[in-house]
Amino acid sequence: MTPVIQTKTEGLAPMIDISLINFINSLSSPWPWIAGLWGVVIGSFLNVCIFRIPEGTFFAKSRSYCRSCGANIPFYLNIPLVSYLFIRGRARCCNSKISIQYPLVELLTGIFFVALYIKYPFMMSSGAGSGGLVWHPADFLRALHGALFLCLLLICSVIDFRLMIIPDVISLPMIALSPLIALVHPDLTLKSSLFGVAAGFGIFYGIAWIYVLVRKEYGLGMGDVKLLAAMGGWLGVEAVLPIIFYGSLVGSVVGIGALIASRKVDLKTALPFGPFLALGAAIHLFWTNLMPELLGL
Secondary structure (H helix, E strand, O other), X not given: OOOOOOOOOOOHHHHHHHHHHHHHHHOOOOHHHHHHHHHHHHHXXXXXXXXXXHHOOOOOOOOOEOOOOOOEOOHHHOOOOHHHHHOOOEOOOXXXXXXXXXXXXXXXXXXXXXXXXXXXXXXXXXXXXXXXXXXXXXXXXXXXXXXXXXXXXXXXXXXXXXXXXXXXXXXXXXXXXXXHHHHHOOOXXXXXXXXXXXXXXHHXXXXXXXXXXXXXXXXXXXXXXXXXXXXXXXXXXXXXXXXXXXXXXXXXXXHHHHXXXXXXXXXXXXXXXXXXXXXXXXXXXXXXXXXXXXXXX
């Protein structure tokens, strides 16, 4: 695998050029593709979580089943991405339409895993003809942390998008596990993690109550408060404000677009904020130094 280019750049254009070169060089190795395949497979499991966690039926059945007629799905029709394309989005058992959510979640998880490997290439060939592998334990921990973090956020985001809730069964354990994450992560300190939980919870909790006092109605759910606290615990206190900034920016653009595109959406229409927070966290995770680079710091 070609070494990643590390060069101090001035401005956005050179940074994009170098990132593009690194991306192309990384894809010449088989490892990102292997990571992507693992991501697609795990994405299939995430779909199970997305549907069963809100229903409280996670352990109801060990096998995948059709959500329309309840029939068990044979393994050869349950291959991530491939099966959906093969049966053209229709269940073989009852011909009901299969939600596009299934392939989208699987594909997005695969993309996340490829991106994580490119950012943290924890395994690569040692050299031409040597046949050996170079293992980087620290990068493996970073990639593993990022994969688990993004998978949990993806589950929360899709559930929030569908049902306007963020399940406590995910956000609260994430908060509780923050000290352990800090202990095993090569770059995250316990102090930063604990302060991140406090800052994430405190900032959004304060905003929520200010909104209630001013508008006499709830505008920010406690699910968002707990989710941001979990993000702060897993990424550190330094990540809290960037996550809010990126998430609010994207949320504003999407909200304005919805206002323009649909007459059914007005200023009082509730939009799930969890997916935008998750996107802000993903942006910060992959481009932690983006703002300093742009500002030339």
